[in-house]
Amino acid sequence: MTSASANPAQLEAGTGNQPGPATAWHALPIAQVKELLNVLPDHGLDEAEARRRLAASGPNRIREEKREGIAEIFLEEIREPMILLLVGTAILYSVWGKLSDALTIFVVILALVGAEVLNEFRATRAVSSLRKMAEPLTSVRRDGRERELPIEAVVPGDVLVITAGHRLAADARLVEAYGLAVDESSLTGESVPVDKDAEVALPIETPLADRPNLAYAGTTAVRGRGVAIAVATGMATELGRIATLSRQVEEPPTPLQRDMTQLAGFLVWFALGLSVLVPVLGLVLSHQPVRQMVLTGLSLAFALIPEELPIVITMVLGLGAYRLARRHAIAKRLKAVETLGAVTVIATDKTGTLTEGRMQLMRLEPEGLRRPLLEQAVLSNPTDGSTEGDADPLDRALLASAREAGLEPAFLLRSHPIRTEFTFDNARKRASVVRAVNGTYRLFAKGAPEAILARSTLLLTESGQRPLSDADRAVITSAADRMARDGLRVVALAAKPVAMLPGSIDEAEERLIFGGLAAFADPPRPEARAAVAECQSAGIRVMMITGDHPATAAAIAAEVRLNQAARVLTGSELDRLTDTQLGQALADVTVVARATPEHKLRVVQALQSQGQIVAVTGDGINDAAALAAANIGVAMGARGTDVAREAADMVLTDDNFATVEHAVEEGRVLFANLRKGIRYYLACKVALVSITLLPVLLLLPVPFAPVQIILMELFMDLAASAAFVAEPAEPGLMRQPPRDPSARFMDRPMLTLLFSAAAGLFAAVSLVYLIASFSGAGLAKAQTMAFVTWLLGHVMLAINLRSDREPMRRVGFFSNQAILIWAGAVIAFILISTLIPGVRASLKTAPLTGADWALVTGAAIAGTFWLEARKLLAAIRIRDGARDHRARSSGQIGNDRPSTDS
Numbered sequence: 001m002t003s004a005s006a007n008p009a010q011l012e013a014g015t016g017n018q019p020g021p022a023t024a025w026h027a028l029p030i031a032q033v034k035e036l037l038n039v040l041p042d043h044g045l046d047e048a049e050a051r052r053r054l055a056a057s058g059p060n061r062i063r064e065e066k067r068e069g070i071a072e073i074f075l076e077e078i079r080e081p082m083i084l085l086l087v088g089t090a091i092l093y094s095v096w097g098k099l100s101d102a103l104t105i106f107v108v109i110l111a112l113v114g115a116e117v118l119n120e121f122r123a124t125r126a127v128s129s130l131r132k133m134a135e136p137l138t139s140v141r142r143d144g145r146e147r148e149l150p151i152e153a154v155v156p157g158d159v160l161v162i163t164a165g166h167r168l169a170a171d172a173r174l175v176e177a178y179g180l181a182v183d184e185s186s187l188t189g190e191s192v193p194v195d196k197d198a199e200v201a202l203p204i205e206t207p208l209a210d211r212p213n214l215a216y217a218g219t220t221a222v223r224g225r226g227v228a229i230a231v232a233t234g235m236a237t238e239l240g241r242i243a244t245l246s247r248q249v250e251e252p253p254t255p256l257q258r259d260m261t262q263l264a265g266f267l268v269w270f271a272l273g274l275s276v277l278v279p280v281l282g283l284v285l286s287h288q289p290v291r292q293m294v295l296t297g298l299s300l301a302f303a304l305i306p307e308e309l310p311i312v313i314t315m316v317l318g319l320g321a322y323r324l325a326r327r328h329a330i331a332k333r334l335k336a337v338e339t340l341g342a343v344t345v346i347a348t349d350k351t352g353t354l355t356e357g358r359m360q361l362m363r364l365e366p367e368g369l370r371r372p373l374l375e376q377a378v379l380s381n382p383t384d385g386s387t388e389g390d391a392d393p394l395d396r397a398l399l400a401s402a403r404e405a406g407l408e409p410a411f412l413l414r415s416h417p418i419r420t421e422f423t424f425d426n427a428r429k430r431a432s433v434v435r436a437v438n439g440t441y442r443l444f445a446k447g448a449p450e451a452i453l454a455r456s457t458l459l460l461t462e463s464g465q466r467p468l469s470d471a472d473r474a475v476i477t478s479a480a481d482r483m484a485r486d487g488l489r490v491v492a493l494a495a496k497p498v499a500m501l502p503g504s505i506d507e508a509e510e511r512l513i514f515g516g517l518a519a520f521a522d523p524p525r526p527e528a529r530a531a532v533a534e535c536q537s538a539g540i541r542v543m544m545i546t547g548d549h550p551a552t553a554a555a556i557a558a559e560v561r562l563n564q565a566a567r568v569l570t571g572s573e574l575d576r577l578t579d580t581q582l583g584q585a586l587a588d589v590t591v592v593a594r595a596t597p598e599h600k601l602r603v604v605q606a607l608q609s610q611g612q613i614v615a616v617t618g619d620g621i622n623d624a625a626a627l628a629a630a631n632i633g634v635a636m637g638a639r640g641t642d643v644a645r646e647a648a649d650m651v652l653t654d655d656n657f658a659t660v661e662h663a664v665e666e667g668r669v670l671f672a673n674l675r676k677g678i679r680y681y682l683a684c685k686v687a688l689v690s691i692t693l694l695p696v697l698l699l700l701p702v703p704f705a706p707v708q709i710i711l712m713e714l715f716m717d718l719a720a721s722a723a724f725v726a727e728p729a730e731p732g733l734m735r736q737p738p739r740d741p742s743a744r745f746m747d748r749p750m751l752t753l754l755f756s757a758a759a760g761l762f763a764a765v766s767l768v769y770l771i772a773s774f775s776g777a778g779l780a781k782a783q784t785m786a787f788v789t790w791l792l793g794h795v796m797l798a799i800n801l802r803s804d805r806e807p808m809r810r811v812g813f814f815s816n817q818a819i820l821i822w823a824g825a826v827i828a829f830i831l832i833s834t835l836i837p838g839v840r841a842s843l844k845t846a847p848l849t850g851a852d853w854a855l856v857t858g859a860a861i862a863g864t865f866w867l868e869a870r871k872l873l874a875a876i877r878i879r880d881g882a883r884d885h886r887a888r889s890s891g892q893i894g895n896d897r898p899s900t901d902s
Contacts, residue, residue, distance in 0.1 A: 023036070023231070024204045025171075025173045025213075025214060025231045026173075026201075026202045026206055026211040026213055026214050027201060027202055027203065027204045027206070028173070028201060029201045030173070030175050030198065030199075033173045033175070033229055033231070034175075034229070037156060037157040037229055037231070038157065039157045039158075039159065039229060041141070041159050041175045041176070041227055041229065042141075042144070043141070043143070043144045043159075044140065044141035044142040044143065044144065044158065044159040045142055045143075045155070045157055045158060045159070046142070046143060047142060047143060049157075050142060050153075050155050050157075050158065053155035053156060053157060054153065054155050057155055057156055057233055057234065057236075058234055059152040059153075059234065060151055060152050060153065060154040060155070060169065060170060060233035060234050061151075061152050061234055062234065062235065062239065062240050062243050137149065137150060137151065138151050138154060138160065138166075138169040139160065139161040139162075139163070139166070140153075140154060140158050140159065140160060140161070141158075141159040141160075141161060141227075142158070142159075146161055151169040151170075154169050154170050154230055154233055155230065155233060156170075156230055156231060156232065156233055156236075157229065157230060158170070158229070158230040159175075159227060159228070159229055159230075160172050160227070160228045160229070160230055161225075161227055162180065162215065162221050162225060162226040162227065162228060163221065163225050164221050164222060164223050164224065164225070165220070165221065165222075166220070166221045167218065167219070167220045167221075168182075168215050168216060168217050168218065168219050168220070168221070169217060169230075169233075170217050170230040170231075170232060170233045170237060171214065171215070171216050171217050171230070171231055171232040171233075171236075171237045171238060172214065172215050172216075172228035172229060172230045172231060173213060173214060173228060173229050173231050174196055174197075174198035174213050174214065174215060174226055174227070174228045175198050175227050175228060175229060176198055176226050176227040176228075177196040177197060177198040177224065177226040177425070177426065178224050178225050178226065178423060178425055179223060179224030179225070179423035179424035179425050179431065180195070180196040180221060180223070180224035180225060180226040181193035181194060181195050181196065181221070181222050181223050181224055181392070181424075182194050182196060182215055182219050182220065182221050182222065183219060183220045183221075183222050184209070184216065184219045185351055185620060186218065186219070186619070186620035186621045186622070187208075187216055187218065187219055187238060187239075187547075187620060187621050187622050188208060188209040188547035188548075188596075188620075188622060190209055190547055190548055190549075192359060192393055192394065192489055192520075192522075193222045193223070193392065193393065194209075194212060195212060195424070195426055196212050196213070196215065196224075196226060196426065197212040197213060197426035197427075198213055198226065198228075199213075199426075199427075200212060200213050201213070205572070207571055207572060207594050207596065208238070208596055209547050209548075209594055209596075210594075212426065214231075215228055216237065216238050216239070217232075217233075217237040217238065217239045217240075218237075218238075218239045218621060222392060222393075223392055223423075223424075224423060224424065224425075239621060241597075242597050242621055242622065242624055242625060243624075245597055245598065245601065245624075245625040263678075263745055263746055266746060274689070313674065313678075317337050317338060317670070317674070319725040319726075320337050320338075320666065320667075320670035320673075320674075320725060321337050323666055323670075323725075324337065324650075324663055324666050327659065327662045327663065327666060328652055328653045328654040328656070328659045328662075329634075329650055329651075329652055329653075329659055329660075329662070329663040329666075330637070330650065330651045330652075330653060331649070331650050332648070332649055332650060332651065336632050336649035336650060337667060337670060338667060338670055338671045338674060339613065339615075339631050339632045339649075339667065340615070340632060340650075340663050340664050340666065340667020340668070340670070340671075341664070341667035341668040341669075341670060341671035341672070341738075341739065342613045342631075342667075342671070342738055342739055343540055343613050343614070343615045343631070343632065343664055343667070343738060344539075344540060344541065344612045344613045344614075344738045345540065345541045345542075345543060345607050345612045345613070345614045345615070346535060346540055346541070346542050346543070346614075346615045346616075346617070346660060346664075347543045347544075347545050347600075347603065347604060347607070347614060347615070347616045347617070347626070347630070348542065348543070348544055348545070348616075348617040348657060348660070349544070349545060349546055349617055349618045349619065349620070349623060350522075350544055350546040350548055350552075350553060350556055351522060351546070351548065351619075352619055352636055352655050353617050353618075353619070353636060353655060353656070353657050353660075354524055354525065354528045354532075354544065354556055354560055354657050355522040355523060355524050355525065355528075355556060356522060356523055356524070356525055357522065357655070358393065358396075358397070358522060359393040359394055359396070359397040359489070359520045359521070359522055360397050360400070360401075360520065360521060360522070360523045361397050361398060361400075361401040361518060361519070361520055362488060362519050362520060362521045362523070363483060363488070363517070363518070363519040364401075364516060364517070364518055364519075365479055365516050365517045365519075366461075366462070366516055368462045369460060369461075369462060369515065369516055370405065371405060371407075372460070372515070373493055373515050373516045373518070374398070374401060374402045374405050374407060375402070375407065375412065376444055376493050376494075376495050376515050377398040377401075377402065377446070377493055377518060378398065378399060378402045378407065378409045378412050378413065379412060379413070379416055379433070379435055379442075379444045379495075380431075380432070380433060380444035380445065380446045380493065380495075381395045381398070381399065381409075381413065381433075382418065382421050382423070382431070382433050383395075383413060394489070394491060394520055397520055398518065416435040416436060416437055416442075417435060417436050418433050418434070418435055419434045419435060419436055419441060419501055420433070420434045420501055420502070420508075421433045421434070422505045422508055422509065424447065428447070428451060428505070428509070429447050429448040429450075429451035430445055430446065430447025430448065430451045430452055430455075430509065431445070431446060431447060432444065432445035432446075432505075432508060432509055434498060434501060434502065434508065440497065440498075440499070441497070441498045441499070441500070441501065442495060442496070442497050442498065443495060443496050443497075443498050443502075443508055443509075443512075444493075444494075444495045445493070445494045445495065445509060445512060446491050446492065446493050446494070446518075447491065447492060448490075448491075448492065449476065449477065449480040449490055449491075449492040449517060450477070450480075451492075452492035452493070452494050452512065452514065453468075453473055453476060453477070453492065453514065455494075455509050455510055455511075455512050456468055456494055456511075456512040456513065456514035457511045457512070457513075458496075458511070458512070458513040458514065459472050459513070459514050460495075460513050460514065460515045460516070465513055468514055472514075476492075476514070476517065479517060480492070480517055483517065483519040484551065485551060486519075486551070486555050487521060487549070487551040487552035487553070487554060487555025487556065488519035488520060488521050488552075488555070489519065489520040489521065490517055490518070490519050490520075491517070491518045491519075491520070492514070492515075492516070492517055492518075493515040493516055493517075493518060494512040494513060494514050494515050495512070495513055495515060496511060496512050496513050521552070521555070521556075522552075522556075523559075524556055524559045524560050525656060525657065525658070527656065527657075527658040528559075528560045528657050528658065529559070529560045529561050530658070531657050531658035531660070531661040532560045532561055532562060532657070532661075533561060534661050534665075534734060535660075535661050535664065537734065537735060538664070538665075538668075538734045538735065538736070538737070538738070539736065539737030539738050540664065540738060542562060542590075543562075543589070543590055543591070543592070543603075544556070544557055544562060544590065544591045544592070545591075545592045545595050545599075545600050545603055545616075545626070546591075546592070546593055546595060547593075547594060547595055547596070547622060548593060548594075549593065549594070550568050550570055550591075550593035550594065552593075553568065553591050553593040554568050554591055554593075557590060557591045562590045562591065563590045567588060567589060568589070568590075568591040568592075568593055569585060569589045569591070569592045569593070570592075570593050570594045571592070571593070571594040571595050571596055571599045572594065574592065574595075574599050574602070574603075575599075579602075579606065579609075582602065582603070582606045583606050583609065583610060586603065586606055586607065586610075595622075596622065597621075597622045597623070597624070597625050597626070598625075600616075600618075600622065600623065600625065600626035601625040601626050601629055603626075604616060604626050604629050604630055605629060608629075608631070611742060613631045613738070614630050614631050614632075615630060615631065615632045615633075615634055615660070615664075616629075616630035616632075616633050616634065617634045617635075617636070617652075617657070617660060618633070618634075618635060618636070618644050618648075619635060619636035619644050619655070620644060621644070623635075623644050623647075624644060624647045625647075627644060627647040627648045628647045632649050632650060633647060633648035633649050633650070634648055634649070634650045634651075634652060634660060634663070635647070635648035635650070635651050635652070636651075636652055636655040637651040637652055637653045637654075637655065650663065665729070665733070665734055668729070668733055668734070669727075669728075669729045669733065670725070671739070672727075672729070672730070672733070673724045673725050673726075673727045674724075674725075675745070675750065676724045676727065676801060676802065676804075677723075677724035677725070679750055679753065679754050679757075679801065680724065680757075680797065680798055680801045682754055682758075683753075683754045683755075683757040683758040683761070683797065683801070684758070684761070684794055684797070686754065686755065686758035686762075687757075687758040687759075687761040687762045687765070687794075688709075688712070690758065690759075690762040690766075691703060691704075691761075691762055691765050691766055691769075691786070691790070692704070694762075694766055695769070698770075700773060701779055701783075703765070703766075703769040703782070703783055703786040703787075704783060704786060704787060704790075705783055705787075705843075705844040708783065708787045708843065708844065708845075711829075711843070712787075712790060712791070712794075723798070723816070723818040723819045723821075723822050724798075724802070724819070725818075726816050726817065726818035726819070727802055727815075727816050727819075728811075728812075728815050728816070730803055730804070730805070730806055730811070731806065731810075753801075753804075756867070757797055757800075757801060757864075757867060760793075760797070760863040760864055760866060760867070761790070761793045761794060761797055761863055761864065762863075763863050764789055764793050764859040764860055764862065764863025764864070765786050765789045765790050765793060765859075765863075767859055768785050768786055768789045768855060768856055768859045769782055769783075769785065769786040769789075771855065772785045772786070772852075778846070780844060780845070780846040781846040781848070781852075783844065783845075784834065784844075784845040784846045784848065785848065785852055785855070785856055787845065788830055788834065788848070788856045789856040789859055789860050791826055791829070791830050792826075792827075792830070792856060792857060792860035793859070793860040793863055793864055795822075795823045795826050795827070796860055796861065796864040796865060797864045797867075798819055798822075798823070799813075799819065799823070799864075800864050800865060800867040800868050801867070802816060802819065803871070805871060805874065805875075806871065806875075807868060807871045807872045807875055808868060810875075833845050834846075834847060834848055835847075
């Protein structure tokens with residue numbers, strides 16, 4: 001018998017009465033599915049018909065998006081503002097300066113851009129990983145016989161044969177299901193395998209997670225068997241649809257990218273303004289030569305442009321990424337590291353992140369029958385004890401609980417061999433096995449409470465068996481309903497002796513002795529509650545977005561102490577909301593349940609439209625689009641799918657929400673230290689330009705020899721700025737709210753401290769240079785004194801700028817060993833450069849007297865440690881204010897009436 005020929009083009013496009021990719025297959029009865037796809041399940045497609053359909057629908061694979069070439073990616077990366085500054089600087093150096101300097105800068109540009117170009121391939125790797133989610137071969141029925149075919153050869157209408165352990169090659173409508181359960185957690189977030197039922201036809205609006213008559217590409221059958229008709233292949237599957245969705249998502253710029261754009265614009269205009277202002281002042285005030293003033297202006301512009309800043313940022317972020325890796329968080333993109341510090345909302349999934357990702361027996365009722373019920377549960381397992389690792393997750397949980405109670409499941413299973421088995425199906429909603437027990441037989445059953453109750457006539461109690469009354473049934477049903485409302489998966493246990501092997505299911509599963517109820521859940525991680533509390537105290541909102549059942553999601557949310565007063569929003573409810581209404585609803589929603597990939601993406605984008613910086617955690621196929629759209633996507637490394645890991649910016653090697661909290665803390669520390677390092681770097685730049693500018697205006701030589709400027713830049717720019725990454729967190733960092741996403745990087749407090757610090761260093765060096773110059777010292781000695789004052793001063797400035805508010809005695813002078821090592825190296829260099837004659841000749845330095853050392857040391861201390869004095873005074877004012885407040889609160893100050901005890 002052969003199947004009739006169908007029009008493949010109509011099958012693909014959905015014209016006339018033919019189905020299309022968006023056909024609601026779950027709403028159709030089996031007969032109509034067979035008619036629309038023109039196939040008989042017992043026979044399958046003819047080979048000729050399969051070839052025609054393959055030509056129309058294309059191979060069953062996730063088609064790759066057209067990739068950008070290396071040139072396009074290179075041009076995209078080189079348009080970064082700071083890179084453009086480097087390019088401009090290199091061009092100017094090649095015209096006005098030394099070619100070697102220009103070549104060095106171009107090498108730096110290629111290194112920085114090259115690293116970013118390599119990272120751009122992660123999107124294409126993500127799509128490639130989606131293709132790996134299917135097996136290379138799959139069982140298909142064609143021409144009346146079962147065959148193994150490459151998954152790329154599967155077409156709409158193919159009849160798939162499904163067995164336990166089989167990964168689905170296409171989206172398929174089930175036509176037969178015998179105890180079939182499919183693990184859909186990577187697609188829907190459902191914690192436990194979904195029992196499948198081929199016979200039902202569902203309403204069109206039924207969400208994806210509630211369609212037991214469909215099986216999806218990339219999901220895995222964990223037990224039972226079935227037959228299904230492929231209804232969608234390749235890009236038309238849910239897997240392909242998510243790949244398309246992920247491609248359409250544009251990654252938002254990180255806060256650092258936005259801030260560096262602002263900083264680059266500020267510095268460009270400042271540099272251009274200075275290069276114009278200095279020649280004008282020189283020409284107007286002192287009538288100096290035009291050429292000399294133009295060159296001076298350009299030199300100052302070169303000095304101000306922070307050509308090393310991209311290197312400093314890369315070094316700081318790279319060291320920060322190393323610190324994160326030591327805390328089980330691998331940063332795939334350096335720019336994402338600092339984003340952690342700005343996160344205002346964490347949208348986390350449930351299974352495996354907040355929870356342990358495994359089922360656990362939570363309750364066993366009645367508790368007084370715990371040991372006999374656990375024995376029944378072990379013996380109801382349809383294994384012989386040798387394949388426990390492949391058991392159903394609920395069976396594995398029961399076996400684990402039995403071991404904890406002192407039982408030996410493997411011994412029980414081997415000593416009570418199976419004689420016959422009746423597998424689970426969705427009509428009966430129960431399963432049973434008959435085992436040999438001491439020369440006779442005993443049946444052990446488990447299933448849905450209502451299904452087991454319907455076949456039970458006796459009740460097991462601590463004192464023995466008695467008839468099962470209507471009152472008993474009501475109590476048991478009420479207990480099962482209560483557990484289900486708590487988000488637990490409830491299974492009933494029963495048993496009975498049998499004289500001989502039963503001939504039918506009905507004969508076997510009648511007159512059961514009802515034992516009790518077992519309730520299961522995927523338990524929250526022990527550290528999840530503390531991690532959630534830490535995030536909330538840091539002003540970070542934590543939301544759960546999951547494909548799981550609302551009751552289960554709400555129960556876990558309560559366990560980990562998410563905002564319990566907030567309501568749960570379901571995916572179907574979300575579909576009825578406009579974007580504006582969704583934004584308003586999210587104000588009091590902590591849990592979104594039964595969420596599809598589109599729902600997750602829409603929630604993330606709604607939060608971002610409100611100005612939030614969103615971190616998304618996920619491990620499944622259904623998380624890919626949200627991970628790509630988030631400001632920072634965090635994937636699970638141990639149990640996560642390839643597509644989730646590749647779409648994310650960061651991967652957690654321990655799949656633990658507590659690691660997200662640790663990463664946020666590290667991100668905050670990193671951003672604070674990056675801000676300190678850049679502030680210090682720019683303060684030194686401003687001081688250097690000012691120190692160079694003043695003598696020019698006073699008609700004096702520049703206070704530094706060219707070789708000295710090169711050495712100053714070496715010590716200042718890279719070594720000192722990068723050392724700030726080792727700065728420990730200031731107290732209370734995780735008790736502060738996240739930084740305002742709209743705030744400027746160069747805000748008023750930063751600019752105030754930057755210019756104040758620069759003014760102190762400028763005053764110290766300028767004062768020493770002017771005193772030496774006007775006291776008759778030679779140029780070499782005056783430049784040496786300015787050089788040493790600068791080196792000492794910028795070391796002391798780095799120490800003072802380690803903290804924003806805390807005095808050094810609180811921070812700990814020795815708490816940042818990197819800066820201390822660098823300071824020691826600078827001091828050693830100062831001694832070598834001024835005491836060794838050969839080195840003095842190379843560095844254009846001169847010997848100094850004791851009075852000279854006293855002057856430069858005193859000036860360096862005075863020009864920098866006033867910042868420390870200011871922090872000490874502020875700390876004293878805060879302490880006194882707090883003491884006065886406590887005194888007033890206790891009635892000792894400002895209270896006209898004497899205090900009385902209540």
